[in-house]
Amino acid sequence: MALGSLLLQNGTVLQHRVEQVQASRNTDVLIVNDRIAQIGSNLSAANATVLDCSDKIISPGLIDCHHHMWQTQLKGRHGDHTFLDYVTSANLQAINFTAEDLFWGQLSGCLEALDAGTTCVIDNAHMSAGPGHGSAALKATVTSRIRSVFCYGVTPFRVSEWTLSTLEMDRTPFPSWFFDQFESLARQAPFGKDGRVRLGFFFDSYFLPRESIVDIFHRVRSWGVNLITSHFRHWSVSSGQSKIPEILESASLLGPDVLLSHGNGATPSQAEILTSAGMYIASTPDAEVFMASGKDPVAFHPDLLTCLGADCHSCGPGSMLHQMQIAIASDRAAQTSDAFEKNQYPKEFRAKVERAFNLVTINAARAVQMEDEIGSLAIGKLADVVVFDADTPVMACAAEFDPLVAVVRHAGLREINTVIVGGEIVKQEGKLSPVVVDEEVKSDDVDVLSGATLTWKQVASKLIASQESIQQRIQGVNIGLARKVLFSVFGKTEEELLV
Numbered sequence: 001m002a003l004g005s006l007l008l009q010n011g012t013v014l015q016h017r018v019e020q021v022q023a024s025r026n027t028d029v030l031i032v033n034d035r036i037a038q039i040g041s042n043l044s045a046a047n048a049t050v051l052d053c054s055d056k057i058i059s060p061g062l063i064d065c066h067h068h069m070w071q072t073q074l075k076g077r078h079g080d081h082t083f084l085d086y087v088t089s090a091n092l093q094a095i096n097f098t099a100e101d102l103f104w105g106q107l108s109g110c111l112e113a114l115d116a117g118t119t120c121v122i123d124n125a126h127m128s129a130g131p132g133h134g135s136a137a138l139k140a141t142v143t144s145r146i147r148s149v150f151c152y153g154v155t156p157f158r159v160s161e162w163t164l165s166t167l168e169m170d171r172t173p174f175p176s177w178f179f180d181q182f183e184s185l186a187r188q189a190p191f192g193k194d195g196r197v198r199l200g201f202f203f204d205s206y207f208l209p210r211e212s213i214v215d216i217f218h219r220v221r222s223w224g225v226n227l228i229t230s231h232f233r234h235w236s237v238s239s240g241q242s243k244i245p246e247i248l249e250s251a252s253l254l255g256p257d258v259l260l261s262h263g264n265g266a267t268p269s270q271a272e273i274l275t276s277a278g279m280y281i282a283s284t285p286d287a288e289v290f291m292a293s294g295k296d297p298v299a300f301h302p303d304l305l306t307c308l309g310a311d312c313h314s315c316g317p318g319s320m321l322h323q324m325q326i327a328i329a330s331d332r333a334a335q336t337s338d339a340f341e342k343n344q345y346p347k348e349f350r351a352k353v354e355r356a357f358n359l360v361t362i363n364a365a366r367a368v369q370m371e372d373e374i375g376s377l378a379i380g381k382l383a384d385v386v387v388f389d390a391d392t393p394v395m396a397c398a399a400e401f402d403p404l405v406a407v408v409r410h411a412g413l414r415e416i417n418t419v420i421v422g423g424e425i426v427k428q429e430g431k432l433s434p435v436v437v438d439e440e441v442k443s444d445d446v447d448v449l450s451g452a453t454l455t456w457k458q459v460a461s462k463l464i465a466s467q468e469s470i471q472q473r474i475q476g477v478n479i480g481l482a483r484k485v486l487f488s489v490f491g492k493t494e495e496e497l498l499v
Contacts (some may be wrong), residue, residue: 006031011053016376032421061119061384063364066282066309069109070127073467074314082178083293096473099132099445110144116319119384126148139441152200186223200227234265264294271303280367284311285326299327307364387418
């Protein structure tokens with residue numbers, strides 16, 4: 001829907017008062033163009049489109065601080081996979097994606113996020129097996145209408161040749177073409193309506209030496225990139241990834257423009273390093289629990305600044321509602337287990353509902369230095385808004401007693417009625433609105449007509465055809481061989497690492 005004035009009328013509005021969330025009933029929100037203009041009772045505006053929000057809860061848009069949006073066509077295969085299985089069955093599979101495959105996978109991933117009320121995503125875009133992949137994924141992101149920091153990079157696990165009998169790894173930190181392309185994109189950024197797609201930088205730290213990290217940070221910061229992302233866990237799989245806080249500190253690279261993901265096993269000294277530098281950790285509880293990609297999610301760690309991410313929608317739901325639920329459940333389980341081991345019982349839970357909501361709203365906005373723009377409903381901020389139905393079977397009574405608990409502990413995808421990004425309605429009455437293929441980002445490898453209008457059903461049809469083609473290519477590679485090579489890269493045998 002084109003921008004103009006939108007009046008969300010007579011809803012229950014979730015507003016932040018610093019860390020506290022207040023539910024204001026029978027309240028209106030007036031949106032003018034891409035901003036929130038007024039919040040109050042009995043508002044009116046000439047020529048405004050009025051949305052009746054009686055029996056509805058009006059929330060800030062949800063923010064996903066760590067996601068790999070390109071992996072849509074790989075859904076369904078990770079049900080019983082560990083992280084090490086995922087590396088060979090997902091990350092390495094980028095070589096089996098064409099640029100056009102990337103476009104449809106990325107577009108669908110972004111639409112799945114919007115459908116679930118995510119209005120802003122920090123996309124760790126590490127899919128590039130070739131220069132056409134990045135521009136295709138960026139074009140899809142802009143097409144989707146989601147707000148994004150498109151953190152462009154590459155995975156350290158890259159394949160140059162892969163058949164049923166051979167596998168050759170590309171062991172260079174970055175392909176020769178990467179930084180020329182990245183600098184060109186940095187000069188063009190931001191992209192999309194209201195500049196809602198910004199450019200960030202993703203690097204992975206499994207094998208990069210300290211001097212390479214220093215050089216990379218200085219280069220991308222000199223190009224005006226304002227967010228750098230990386231994986232960090234203190235674990236047995238990678239000693240390099242385990243030491244990222246110390247490496248950044250020793251090189252004087254710490255800063256709030258660096259967002260780390262996972263953080264499992266962070267030591268007290270590492271927590272002190274990161275927190276004193278104002279650096280956040282994006283905890284991704286679903287993937288960490290379900291794929292053994294980290295022990296004990298740190299979302300509610302008292303000594304860390306945290307937010308939440310979905311990580312891999314190829315593994316499980318990309319919904320931030322789901323991530324809040326898993327974060328609360330995993331932390332309460334750990335707290336209860338610790339208490340039971342001492343023959344005691346928790347006095348109260350440290351994983352509180354309000355804190356969980358803040359991890360996907362105001363805290364997430366702070367994590368990406370966008371608190372002045374998004375993360376809460378306030379006059380002057382960008383109009384990124386989610387409207388929940390409060391009269392469905394799962395919400396009735398919960399919404400009347402405590403609207404915040406209703407959203408965090410009871411709401412699901414069915415309850416997300418309307419999603420607004422920058423004043424633009426992208427989902428209404430439970431259905432995604434059509435997208436228009438972006439004309440700004442050039443991608444010669446994508447045979448999709450710029451300016452064309454696509455419904456979700458059309459996107460889904462292209463997506464399934466793409467998945468079938470990718471699967472045919474996957475059947476032509478030896479995943480068992482890749483697994484052996486992967487362990488040699490880690491410098492360990494399966495017998496040494498696996499239990």
